[in-house]
Amino acid sequence: MPHDHDHPHSHLPSDPALRVKALETLLTDKGLVDPAALDAIIDLYQNKIGPQNGAQVVAKMWSDPDFHKQMIENPMPTLQEMGLYGRQGEHMVFVENTEDVHNMVVCTLCSCYPWPLLGIPPGWYKSDAYRARAVREPRAVLAEFGVTVPEGQKVRVWDSTAEVRYLVVPQRPAGTEGLSEEALAALVTRDSMIGTALALSPATQEPGA
Amino acid sequence: MSRIHDMGGRLGTGPVDPQDGYDFGDAKDWHKRALALNVACGFLGQWNIDASRHARELLNPQDYMAFSYYEKWMGGLADLMVDRGVLTAEELASGQAAGLSPVAARAAKPETVEAVLMNGSPYTRDGAAPRFEVGAQVRTRKPARNVAVPGGHTRLPSYAAGAVGEIVLRHGAHVFPDSNAHFKGEAAEPLYAVRFTAQELWGTEADPRDEVVLDLWESYLEPVA
Numbered sequence: 001m002p003h004d005h006d007h008p009h010s011h012l013p014s015d016p017a018l019r020v021k022a023l024e025t026l027l028t029d030k031g032l033v034d035p036a037a038l039d040a041i042i043d044l045y046q047n048k049i050g051p052q053n054g055a056q057v058v059a060k061m062w063s064d065p066d067f068h069k070q071m072i073e074n075p076m077p078t079l080q081e082m083g084l085y086g087r088q089g090e091h092m093v094f095v096e097n098t099e100d101v102h103n104m105v106v107c108t109l110c111s112c113y114p115w116p117l118l119g120i121p122p123g124w125y126k127s128d129a130y131r132a133r134a135v136r137e138p139r140a141v142l143a144e145f146g147v148t149v150p151e152g153q154k155v156r157v158w159d160s161t162a163e164v165r166y167l168v169v170p171q172r173p174a175g176t177e178g179l180s181e182e183a184l185a186a187l188v189t190r191d192s193m194i195g196t197a198l199a200l201s202p203a204t205q206e207p208g209a
Numbered sequence: 210m211s212r213i214h215d216m217g218g219r220l221g222t223g224p225v226d227p228q229d230g231y232d233f234g235d236a237k238d239w240h241k242r243a244l245a246l247n248v249a250c251g252f253l254g255q256w257n258i259d260a261s262r263h264a265r266e267l268l269n270p271q272d273y274m275a276f277s278y279y280e281k282w283m284g285g286l287a288d289l290m291v292d293r294g295v296l297t298a299e300e301l302a303s304g305q306a307a308g309l310s311p312v313a314a315r316a317a318k319p320e321t322v323e324a325v326l327m328n329g330s331p332y333t334r335d336g337a338a339p340r341f342e343v344g345a346q347v348r349t350r351k352p353a354r355n356v357a358v359p360g361g362h363t364r365l366p367s368y369a370a371g372a373v374g375e376i377v378l379r380h381g382a383h384v385f386p387d388s389n390a391h392f393k394g395e396a397a398e399p400l401y402a403v404r405f406t407a408q409e410l411w412g413t414e415a416d417p418r419d420e421v422v423l424d425l426w427e428s429y430l431e432p433v434a
Contacts (some may be wrong), residue, residue, distance in 0.1 A: 004269075007272070008291040008298045009288050009301075012283070016283070017237075020239045020242050022304050023246060023286070026300060026305075030296070031316060033249050033316060040320075041244070042241045044323050050233070086326050086327040086328065087326050087327075089329070091333065093402075109262075110265070111278070123278070124225050124227055126278045127229060128219070129222040129223055129224060130225045132219035136411055146227075155419045159217065159369075161425065162424035164402070
């Protein structure tokens with residue numbers, strides 16, 4: 001392990017963009033990195049994987065009782081079949097919002113996040129402020145996202161301390177009876193699956209109860 | 210006791226900025242490159258996810274707070290590569306490679322990298338049967354620390370140390386970070402989701418309705434009669 005008081009990274013340039021460039025060049029020269037593989041990794045997480053994957057799952061859970069049961073009881077075989085599987089999403093647990101409970105997810109120790117279903121986490125999710133406060137004063141944090149939790153609804157915060165990844169299933173908005181899975185998926189935002197927003201209302205396209 | 214990364218409950222951080230929520234596609238190029246470098250270097254098989262987390266945790270507190278997110282990743286990666294002998298400090302300082310690496314054959318390849326990442330890397334293992342039933346009352350270790358490696362990696366946050374909670378999910382046996390981060394073996398243990406009332410963790414100023422759930426390994430827990 002690296003040791004306290006021994007920080008080789010201080011040898012790198014201080015400008016972060018130059019630091020990355022310097023390390024990539026050195027690793028390429030040593031044959032440890034192929035820049036084309038880096039391009040492929042970026043393409044995967046920029047263009048192929050993102051919150052649209054999670055939204056598809058939530059919309060199907062809202063629409064299809066058998067699928068809903070699978071996702072609650074044993075989601076991984078079905079997610080693998082759907083191609084919604086991979087690094088940082090090997091052990092998914094879906095937590096459902098109800099009239100009694102509002103769920104939200106944080107990683108206080110680092111930035112654990114379900115990559116195959118939501119992509120790369122947003123800046124705020126990785127911020128010191130969110131990591132510090134989501135567990136201690138979740139209602140105040142939710143208010144900063146414009147979410148007011150009703151009287152009588154408890155807030156349950158999931159701190160992702162292991163390799164299990166939690167995804168919030170927001171409450172299905174009113175007025176969505178008969179909508180297709182595709183139309184429903186358009187109402188399921190990234191933040192609603194982290195638990196810092198509600199799903200969008202079909203009438204207003206604004207977060208609503 | 211705890212290191213700077215152990216952020217849960219820390220006071221004085223200011224508000225959360227929900228607009229700091231760019232899509233990865235809108236991130237700066239060097240952020241994307243830093244993420245890809247970290248992912249690609251994992252393919253070399255010279256460390257594991259727990260070791261890479263621990264390397265970031267070992268950044269000194271001044272660097273940890275001053276560095277942006279991907280700077281922490283780059284700092285941790287550089288330190289880990291030197292520690293594991295993949296690079297030398299001299300190579301890092303000069304930027305000059307002293308020849309091809311002996312593990313170059315393991316480098317991520319553009320044509321297979323996506324398939325490998327989509328294949329996942331599960332952390333469940335065959336292991337001991339869980340000691341606790343769902344509904345059991347348990348108390349967490351206090352202080353939160355790695356009992357085998359002084360100052361070592363642990364996934365018990367300090368805010369949840371010495372607290373009484375209830376087992377709500379049993380996840381099976383998972384690789385144990387306190388061991389794996391130090392290359393002492395996977396040492397899989399039963400993993401549980403444990404629910405605590407907010408007031409148990411934060412005192413009476415917390416909302417009496419609210420709860421926090423953490424994933425905790427069996428050796429972090431003791432039964433409450």
